[in-house]
Amino acid sequence: MTERRDGRAADDLRPVTIERGWSTQAEGSALISFGGTRVLCTASFTNGVPRWLQGKGRGWVTAEYAMLPRSTNDRMDRESVKGRIGGRTHEISRLIGRSLRAVVDTKALGENTLVIDCDVLQADGGTRTAAITGAYVALHDAIEWGRDKRFIGQKAVPLLDSVAAVSVGIIDGEPMLDLAYTEDVRAETDMNVVATGRGLFVEVQGTAEGAPFDRSELDRLLDLALAGTERLAALQRAALEATA
Amino acid sequence: MTERRDGRAADDLRPVTIERGWSTQAEGSALISFGGTRVLCTASFTNGVPRWLQGKGRGWVTAEYAMLPRSTNDRMDRESVKGRIGGRTHEISRLIGRSLRAVVDTKALGENTLVIDCDVLQADGGTRTAAITGAYVALHDAIEWGRDKRFIGQKAVPLLDSVAAVSVGIIDGEPMLDLAYTEDVRAETDMNVVATGRGLFVEVQGTAEGAPFDRSELDRLLDLALAGTERLAALQRAALEATA
Amino acid sequence: MTERRDGRAADDLRPVTIERGWSTQAEGSALISFGGTRVLCTASFTNGVPRWLQGKGRGWVTAEYAMLPRSTNDRMDRESVKGRIGGRTHEISRLIGRSLRAVVDTKALGENTLVIDCDVLQADGGTRTAAITGAYVALHDAIEWGRDKRFIGQKAVPLLDSVAAVSVGIIDGEPMLDLAYTEDVRAETDMNVVATGRGLFVEVQGTAEGAPFDRSELDRLLDLALAGTERLAALQRAALEATA
C-alpha cells in the first residue's frame, strides 16, 4: 500500500474542523478546514427573490467561490485586477450552487434568496469539496435565521437533506480519499463526489488526468468517496448540534 | 417504456452525420450533426508552442467552444458584446480540451500547437458531446496535415486512441441515450460521458437536476453511455476511412 | 485586360448560392456564398420594441456581424475572449443595420424587433457584402413569419425594396467586380456599394488603399457596382420565389 506523505491511510480524511458562526456579519457562516485547506463560507439571507423569479412562491440559492491571491504557494493575480473571472472559478461556483440546490426545497424556502460565498483563505487541495461541506453549515444557519425572523414558515422544511463533498483519486494505481495538493498533482484520475447525508449522489465528476480509466477503477473510487461523504455528514451534524 | 418524442428507443442515438473537411481554410475540420444539433469543428495547426512550453519537446492541444447567438430557440446575446465569457462556455471549452488531450501523446506531437474551435451553428441538446465527437475528426486531419508538412515525424503516433462523447439521462425513471433539448430539460439526472475508442472513460460528469440518484441508477447510465460512445467511435472511423 | 486568378472577367460576380431557411431555429435565415465566402444570416423576430421606442408605433431592425475564429486563413482570437469588439466588427455591424433599415418602413413593421446575425463561417473577401445580401433574404422571411403570426398586418408592406451589396476595386489600374481576398489585398482603391433592387444607392464607401483616386475612376467603379447589385437582386428574387 502506498504510504501517504502525511501518514494517512488510503481511506482516511485529513483532520476536518468546522468553526460555525465565524463571521458576526453574515446570517450563517463557517470557517472549515480540510487539513491545510481553509475556506470561509458565509451565507447571506435576503427576503425577496430576483425579478425573474418573483411571484412564483419559490426561493433562490446561489454561490460564489474565489481564492485569496496568496492562498496558494505561488501568489496568483486577483481576478478583480485581471477584470475577468477564470473558467475554473466559474466552474466551481456553479458546482457549489447546484450541490446546495439539490438539497433545498425552494417552495418551502419561500421567496427568499440565499447567496453563499466561499472564499479560500488557504489552499492545499480539495478547496471545492471543503467549500461545499462548509457551505451547507452556513446555509443551514442562515435558513434558521430566516425562520427566526419569520421570513420562513415555522413548519417549513427547506432543507431536504444535508450535502457534503470529497475528492478521490488514483495514485500509483491505488484509490485514495481526500487528496492534498501534492497528491492531487500526482493523481492519474481525479474525481469529486458530492453526496447527501442519506448517501445519494448529487454530482459525480471524474477526469482522467493521465491514462483513461476503466469501469472497475471507477467503481472503487465511488465506494471510497461515499465512505468519505458519510463521515463528513457526521461532522456537519456534530457542528450543527453544538450550541452556535 | 417511455415513448420518445422522435420515435427513438431509449438506447438509440439520433441520426449522426459527419461532413469531414467542411472548411477549406482549416487544417482539419468537420461539420457534425447529432439530430438537430450542428457543430462546426475546425482544427488549426501551428508549428511551435506557447512560450511557457518551449524547449520541452512537447506539443499543446486546446479548445474553444461557443454558440452562435441564434443557434438556440431564443436568441442569446453574444459573449463578445457582453464583454465576458460565461461560466458554461468556459466549462465546456475546458472539457473539450481535456477530452482531446487524453488521447494525445504530446511527446509524439512534437513542438506543435493545435487549437480546436467548436462553434455551435444550431443547438438541440448535446452540443458538448457532438463538439467532442466532431473535434476528434478535425484534430485527426490537422495532425495528418502536420505530418504531410513534415512538422510531425513520419512514424510518430500522436493519437493514442479516438475519443467521443454522449449524453445520458433519467427521464420519468428511465435511462435514455443522447438527449434532445426537450428531453434534457425534463431529465432528473443528466450525465455526459467521454470515452475512448477502446471503451475507457475520459470524463464522467453526472448531475442530479432533480432528485439525487443512487448507485444502481448511476450504473445503468454508465452502461448506456458506453454503448453510445462505441457506436460513435465506429462512425468516426467510417468518416476517416472515406476519401477526404 | 488583367486576367483574374479564378478566370473571371472584370465584371463577373463569383458563383453566388443562397440556401434559404438553413436554420430551423430562426424565423428567417440564409446561408449565402460568394465564391469561398460563406455567411450564415439569421433573422430573429420579437414582438415588441426596446423600451426607448415603445409607444411610437414603429419597429426596430438591427444587425450584428462576426467572424468565426478559423473562418480566415490564419486563426484570429475570439472577440469574446479578448473581451472587446474590434473596430472593424463594429463598423460592419453598423453598415449592415443601416443598409437593411434603408428598405424597411418601420411604421408598417409595427412595434416589432428584428435582429439580424451575420456570422462568417468562411472568409474569402467580400464578407460584408455577402452578409448584406443574405441578410435581406433572412429579413424577408422573418417578416413573413411575423405576418403569419399576425404580429404584422396582412396588408402592411414593411419592405419598400430589396437591398444587396457588392465590392469593387481598382487592380493594376483596372476596375474589377466582387473582389476575392487575394484581389482585395492588391487593390489600390476599394469600394463597397449597397444598392436597392430599384438601383438606388444606400451606401457608397470608397477608400484609397494605395494612391488617391480621381473622379473618373470613381465613376467607373460606381457603374460596375450597380451592374453587380442588379444581378444580386435577381438572385435574391429567385431564392425568394422558390418554395422555402
Next chain:
Amino acid sequence: MTERRDGRAADDLRPVTIERGWSTQAEGSALISFGGTRVLCTASFTNGVPRWLQGKGRGWVTAEYAMLPRSTNDRMDRESVKGRIGGRTHEISRLIGRSLRAVVDTKALGENTLVIDCDVLQADGGTRTAAITGAYVALHDAIEWGRDKRFIGQKAVPLLDSVAAVSVGIIDGEPMLDLAYTEDVRAETDMNVVATGRGLFVEVQGTAEGAPFDRSELDRLLDLALAGTERLAALQRAALEATA
C-alpha cells in the same frame, strides 16, 4: 433655395479657424473650429516603430478620436467609465488614420511613429471632418519637429500632399456643404468626403439616412464636397505659412 439657419449659402463653409501650436506639450498641434465644432488635434512623435514593423524601414501613423462628455448638448457617458469604446468612435478613429496615411510616404518617414489624437472639445456637426483637417496640420508640424531632431532625413518628403475633409448632405432635396448639427439631423443623405490638396479622393462615404439616392444626387454632392475641400486646403496652407 433652402435658407440655412445660420444664413449661409448652400455651398458655404462655416467660419474655420486653425490655432496652430495650441499645445506646448505635443510635437505638433492644432485647435481647429468649424463653426461651433472645436477639436484639439495633437501629434505625438516617437522615434521607433511598433515591434511588428521593426526592421522594414517604414514608419507608422495612427489616430484616435474621442469626444469630451459634455462636448454635446446632452452629456454622454465617458467611454472609459463604460469600459468600452463605441462603434462610432472606432469607426472615426480608423477613418482619420486611413486619411492621414493616404498622404504619407512611410518609407520617407523612416522608422518613426506618429500618433494623432483628436479630442472634440465642443461638437456641432462635422467633428470627423474638422478632426481630419486639423490633424493634417498637427501631423505636418510633428514631422517637421522630427526633421529638426534629425530623426527624419533633411531631404526626405514624408508628406506627399495635404488632406482635408468636409461633409455634404441633401436637405429638403437640396445639396448643402458642411452641415451643422441641426442640419445633419435633417439630412436625407449624408456624405463625408476626404480629399487631397490636389483634389483627389481619399475616402467617399455616403449614406442614405432617409430615402436612397440616385446617381445624379451623388454627383452633385461630390462636386460640392470637392469645392469645400479645396477651400480647406487653402486654409491649411495659410496656417502652415504663418510663423508657428
Next chain:
Amino acid sequence: MTERRDGRAADDLRPVTIERGWSTQAEGSALISFGGTRVLCTASFTNGVPRWLQGKGRGWVTAEYAMLPRSTNDRMDRESVKGRIGGRTHEISRLIGRSLRAVVDTKALGENTLVIDCDVLQADGGTRTAAITGAYVALHDAIEWGRDKRFIGQKAVPLLDSVAAVSVGIIDGEPMLDLAYTEDVRAETDMNVVATGRGLFVEVQGTAEGAPFDRSELDRLLDLALAGTERLAALQRAALEATA
C-alpha cells in the same frame, strides 16, 4: 532661499486665468489655467436625481476627472482604450466631488443633479487643484442656470461658500506653494489642501514622498496653503463678478 525655476517666490501662485463660459453647450463652464496646466471644467445640470435618491428632496453633485492622452510630456494611453479607469483618476474624481459637495446645501439644491467634468487639456502639475478651483466656477453658473429655469427656488441658497484648492510641498527643506510639474517631482512632501472662501478646511491630503515629516513642517505647509486658497477665492469672485 531656493530659487524657483520660473522665478516665483516660495509663496507665489503661478499666473491663474479663468475663462468663464468657455463652452456653449454646458450650463456652466470654465477653462482654468494654473501656469501651464489647463483644465476644461463643465457643469451639466439635470432636473431630477438618480433613482436611489428620489423623493428625498435633495440634489446630487458628482464629478469626473480625466486627462487627454497628450496633455502630458509623454503620451499616455487612453483609459477608454485600456478598458479601465486607473486608480489615480478614480481618486481625483472622488476628491473633486467631495470638495464640491462640502459647499453645497443639497436640500436647497432640490431634486436636481450636477455632473462636473474636469478634463485636463494640458498638464504641468496641480491638475487636481486647478480642477477643483475651476469646477467651483462652472458649478456656480450651472446652479444659476437652474435658478433661471425655475428648477431651483429664487430664494434658495445652494452654495454655502466657495471652494478652491492648491498644492504645497517641501523642496530642499523649504515649503513652496503651487508646485509645477518639475517641482512636484522633486518634493519630499506633497500636500493638497482644499479650503472654502471662509478659510475652513475641506480636505487635507499630505504624503511623504521622501522622508516622513514632522509636526512643524506640517504646520508650515498648512499656513502656506491657506494663504494660497485665499487668493484663489478672490480670483474666483472676480471671475464671477465679471459679466458672463
Next chain:
Amino acid sequence: MTERRDGRAADDLRPVTIERGWSTQAEGSALISFGGTRVLCTASFTNGVPRWLQGKGRGWVTAEYAMLPRSTNDRMDRESVKGRIGGRTHEISRLIGRSLRAVVDTKALGENTLVIDCDVLQADGGTRTAAITGAYVALHDAIEWGRDKRFIGQKAVPLLDSVAAVSVGIIDGEPMLDLAYTEDVRAETDMNVVATGRGLFVEVQGTAEGAPFDRSELDRLLDLALAGTERLAALQRAALEATA
C-alpha cells in the same frame, strides 16, 4: 463627554490583536483585528523586480486591498464579478503601498519584490488603518524570510522604521480615536493618519464629511492620532518580539 457605544473613552483604541504567521503559505502574514474589523495581511516575497526596475539595484513594494463580499453588514458584489475595481479599493491599495514604501530602504532591499495583500474578512470601520498596521508585520517577516534565504544581505537594513495607522474623527463636536463603523458614519470630520514608530507623519488624510473644519480642530485630531499610532507601534513590537 460623549459616551461611546462600546464604552471606550474618546482616546481609547478598540482591542487590537495580531496573529502573526496566520498563513502557512506566505513568507510573512498577520491576521489583525481592530475590534470587529479583521484583516488578513500576507506578504509575498519574490527574488527579482519588474522589468522596468531591473538593473537599478533597488527593490519594489506594492500592496493590494480588497474586501470579502460579506465582510460587511450588507453583502457587496465582488469586484471580480463586476469586472472592475472600484475607486475606493484603488485608493486604499495605493495608500497602503505608499505607507509601507515610506519605511523601506529599497536599496537595502536589493532587487527583490514584496507584494502585500490585505483582505478584509470582516469590516467594522478602520479597515485601511488595520490593514496598514498588519501589513507592516507581514512585511517585516517576509523581509526576514528573504534574509534567511540569502536574497537580502545579512547586514542590510531594509526597514528604516515601523509604520502604523489609525483613524480619528469629530463626533458631536468631540475628537475621537479609532472609529467603529457606526461612529464613522456619524463623524463630521474623518481623518486617517499614518505615522512611523518614531512619530513622524507618512500620510495625513482629513475630509470634512459634514461641515468644513478649522485649524484648531485639525490640531486636536492630529494629537489624538499620534497618541494612537504610538500605542499601535508598541503592539507591533510586542507581536514581532514573540516567537513566530
